[in-house]
Amino acid sequence: MGEEQLPIPPPNNIPNYLFTPPLPPTSFHLPPLLHQPIIQQNPNQLGMDIDWVSLLTGSTSITNNGDQMPLIMPTVSSVTSGARNTNEGENFGKPKGKGSASRAKKAVPPRVAFHTRSTEDVLDDGYRWRKYGQKAVKNSNHPRSYYRCTHHTCNVKKQIQRLSKDTSIVVTTYEGIHNHPCEKLMETLGPLLKQIQFLTRF
DNA sequence: CGGTTTTGACCTGCGC
């Protein structure tokens, strides 16, 4: 563990939501919107407000010096680690392939988990999802739901489950990166971004 | 009627 993986900011004039950061070890695309996101690694910050507009438009410079801490700092170790945790119901992401060190591990798509305090299970993140499964999870009263992005060329999945310890918290785990823009966001922010880009030319 | 959700069955990986 030790060093944290920071989201890689997009090049100039390219909004975050149009920028696909380089793959693994970790990367994120769109976090859930319209709710109160919770930084997973710091329980003391539960329910903190996050400036999503700044994040999505790239106006927030993400550094690690404490002035502007990363807004999303998911714990991916528990998500992508090889061992299955049989004690917890929130161990998302079963690794593919055998755990043998002698065998090459199958590439695991980037996974990011968000903790969000919300009464709704399915958070509106701007993309369209189709549910393809639901499973009861051991040691958890709440089932885990599996969703796939409905975009034909997109293979992004997400899992949704409530924390057994705190049922007000929804854990959303994204797997993969969207290869298409978010329709909803484009619809809403498109004109605004054009205007911003026009103004920043001067 | 097309898209989405539900849900039981099936598949696969891991630990013992």
Added chain:
DNA sequence: GCGCAGGTCAAAACCG
């Protein structure tokens, strides 16, 4: 090898 648990499939039901 076996059992358990997570993940996916696919047919039926549901809905706008």
